[in-house]
Amino acid sequence: MKVHNFSAGPSILPDFTVEKTAEAIKNFAGTTLSLMEVSHRSKEFVAVMDEAIAMFKELLSIPEGYSVLFLGGGASTQFCMIPYNLMAKKSAYLNTGAWANKAQKEAKLFGEVVEVASSKETVYNYIPKGYVVPADADYFHITTNNTIYGTEIKEDMDCDIPLVADMSSDIFSRPIDVSKYALIYGGAQKNLAPAGVTFVIVKNEILGKVDRQIPTMLNYQTHIDGESMFNTPPVVPVFAALQTLKWIKEQGGVSAIQKMNEEKAALLYNEIDSNPMFKGTVINKEDRSLMNICFVMNDEYKELEKDFYEFATSKGMSGIKGHRSVGGFRASTYNALPKASVQALVDCMQEFKSTHVK
Amino acid sequence: MKVHNFSAGPSILPDFTVEKTAEAIKNFAGTTLSLMEVSHRSKEFVAVMDEAIAMFKELLSIPEGYSVLFLGGGASTQFCMIPYNLMAKKSAYLNTGAWANKAQKEAKLFGEVVEVASSKETVYNYIPKGYVVPADADYFHITTNNTIYGTEIKEDMDCDIPLVADMSSDIFSRPIDVSKYALIYGGAQKNLAPAGVTFVIVKNEILGKVDRQIPTMLNYQTHIDGESMFNTPPVVPVFAALQTLKWIKEQGGVSAIQKMNEEKAALLYNEIDSNPMFKGTVINKEDRSLMNICFVMNDEYKELEKDFYEFATSKGMSGIKGHRSVGGFRASTYNALPKASVQALVDCMQEFKSTHVK
Numbered sequence: 001m002k003v004h005n006f007s008a009g010p011s012i013l014p015d016f017t018v019e020k021t022a023e024a025i026k027n028f029a030g031t032t033l034s035l036m037e038v039s040h041r042s043k044e045f046v047a048v049m050d051e052a053i054a055m056f057k058e059l060l061s062i063p064e065g066y067s068v069l070f071l072g073g074g075a076s077t078q079f080c081m082i083p084y085n086l087m088a089k090k091s092a093y094l095n096t097g098a099w100a101n102k103a104q105k106e107a108k109l110f111g112e113v114v115e116v117a118s119s120k121e122t123v124y125n126y127i128p129k130g131y132v133v134p135a136d137a138d139y140f141h142i143t144t145n146n147t148i149y150g151t152e153i154k155e156d157m158d159c160d161i162p163l164v165a166d167m168s169s170d171i172f173s174r175p176i177d178v179s180k181y182a183l184i185y186g187g188a189q190k191n192l193a194p195a196g197v198t199f200v201i202v203k204n205e206i207l208g209k210v211d212r213q214i215p216t217m218l219n220y221q222t223h224i225d226g227e228s229m230f231n232t233p234p235v236v237p238v239f240a241a242l243q244t245l246k247w248i249k250e251q252g253g254v255s256a257i258q259k260m261n262e263e264k265a266a267l268l269y270n271e272i273d274s275n276p277m278f279k280g281t282v283i284n285k286e287d288r289s290l291m292n293i294c295f296v297m298n299d300e301y302k303e304l305e306k307d308f309y310e311f312a313t314s315k316g317m318s319g320i321k322g323h324r325s326v327g328g329f330r331a332s333t334y335n336a337l338p339k340a341s342v343q344a345l346v347d348c349m350q351e352f353k354s355t356h357v358k
Numbered sequence: 359m360k361v362h363n364f365s366a367g368p369s370i371l372p373d374f375t376v377e378k379t380a381e382a383i384k385n386f387a388g389t390t391l392s393l394m395e396v397s398h399r400s401k402e403f404v405a406v407m408d409e410a411i412a413m414f415k416e417l418l419s420i421p422e423g424y425s426v427l428f429l430g431g432g433a434s435t436q437f438c439m440i441p442y443n444l445m446a447k448k449s450a451y452l453n454t455g456a457w458a459n460k461a462q463k464e465a466k467l468f469g470e471v472v473e474v475a476s477s478k479e480t481v482y483n484y485i486p487k488g489y490v491v492p493a494d495a496d497y498f499h500i501t502t503n504n505t506i507y508g509t510e511i512k513e514d515m516d517c518d519i520p521l522v523a524d525m526s527s528d529i530f531s532r533p534i535d536v537s538k539y540a541l542i543y544g545g546a547q548k549n550l551a552p553a554g555v556t557f558v559i560v561k562n563e564i565l566g567k568v569d570r571q572i573p574t575m576l577n578y579q580t581h582i583d584g585e586s587m588f589n590t591p592p593v594v595p596v597f598a599a600l601q602t603l604k605w606i607k608e609q610g611g612v613s614a615i616q617k618m619n620e621e622k623a624a625l626l627y628n629e630i631d632s633n634p635m636f637k638g639t640v641i642n643k644e645d646r647s648l649m650n651i652c653f654v655m656n657d658e659y660k661e662l663e664k665d666f667y668e669f670a671t672s673k674g675m676s677g678i679k680g681h682r683s684v685g686g687f688r689a690s691t692y693n694a695l696p697k698a699s700v701q702a703l704v705d706c707m708q709e710f711k712s713t714h715v716k
Contacts, residue, residue, distance in 0.1 A: 008397070010398060013394055021394065036368065036376065037376070039367070040553065074430055106574060187590060195591065196555070213467050232368065235552055235554070236595070
């Protein structure tokens, strides 16, 4: 029995991506060599990189004047690259979770950081609104989806200063208006590829405005000039990302993906809201993530949490344990998760209710 | 026909590594999930990371007091991490090639850099000797193998100050006395794994001696404390690295590997030295690399260079074009390259001679 993969990340990828990558690991593009052992300068791999960048631009309708980069080092490295490259004196951050908090902490090494709002005191169970972004900050940083807490900023916001977004866990889950952002980045290991590659979409004109000397590898301009080939790129993750992009296109693009994500999320949130044993952890329904659905047992059933976890696991649910800071359960419903997996989890919840609720 | 893979990097890996990785991409450790889509915190992947670190230590006989790290970002990121972490005021570099030069250039962002010697003026065709390392430098940086030029420092040197070595292209090619080094690092894509993971062997006591604030991801201590799991590691390359380490052990360890490398190199260097059509590019034989064997056509046969390239390619030799700065040919004979591939190249050289030399 293949398990239902609800892991928060690394997480489920399309079968197409898995199959094509396994094939290429054995024999890449007819070279008789493994994808792991061909030169990144070979015409076969250069074609992969070029196509991955082109499809990234096509699927997200990225306007002229933006570059798409594939880098190593994870989104965590971006936490320092962003202020290194963009922060002359001051930046603004919205604190919506542990990762947003880490990004903000890192920026403090480079200058003044204004936290415009935070939901930390209530374990990040909502997205703050009504805050003021300082007009003299060099950029405003947001984390669009907060994996641990199940909150998401699902609309592209208007911002008077350059907007920087960590979209590690919701990229390609919906259409985005890239023109509203100065920079979008994320680790690939949720909706795109295995861990080991980080994507960056950067508006070229925002670069070159800080005085500090930037180490070569931390300078976005290095990678723009080198077309993500300044040094050897992570070839396997880039290849896998291309397969996922092809799969997204085959599904009908990000609008079709969004519709599927909304259906999957509605199915599970409806069960959470109607099943007397469970409740969602996010206090405002409009802040609920379509990617990570967090729920706990209602107080009167609290002692059955371990039982439900074991029951669901026995039925093939994998990776549904909530993060330790929230507790309970987290079902990550990334693009590649089939609706059938969500239905299987809902079936578990209903069966568990029928056994325990009189 | 499977080609003979002489690529300089990414480069040939053991069939064992290729097969085991392809299997795990489909079904990792019996989880029914792909290696690409399992949590890096799963017990199955934690076991991979732990075993990779343990085998690294075992195969290189790494003494107590050193940490082994698997990081993203490539060796190029190490060029700035090293001075960030180790250079209080001054460092010393040996300039033996383009990569050594890049490392040195990066260090200049952090303080005074002394170039102790350089072979740049003769396109790096030898390893300088008899230089003096300043006693007051914080460390001395060397590049043990220079992929582009085919030179190699094949013995562990004694150094009165902390010795830092880029071993990207000769790690695991011979036993090394790790105790003579403060830090050894390298991209994995030559003798170890696909591109996307960088290994670092660091003596713990050399850290914590600089005053500057170090960005979290650039701080070695972060990754020591996090046991290479501070952020999501590049899971596929780490898994592949473990398979290669198992293969090295199966071959009899690095001493056995060294013997095979010496035999392969002797076979090809003998042909280069005895065949009137060819000559080696490295001026001192003791500096010749066992990993990258660079040669050109003798002056009277210079116009046949393209012909030989095409002839060898037609016989299945892949990746033998020399780097543009050296010209001619480069046969990379990394650990996983079978002796039969070297023999096939030697056969090409002999057949070409019998056709063209009267």
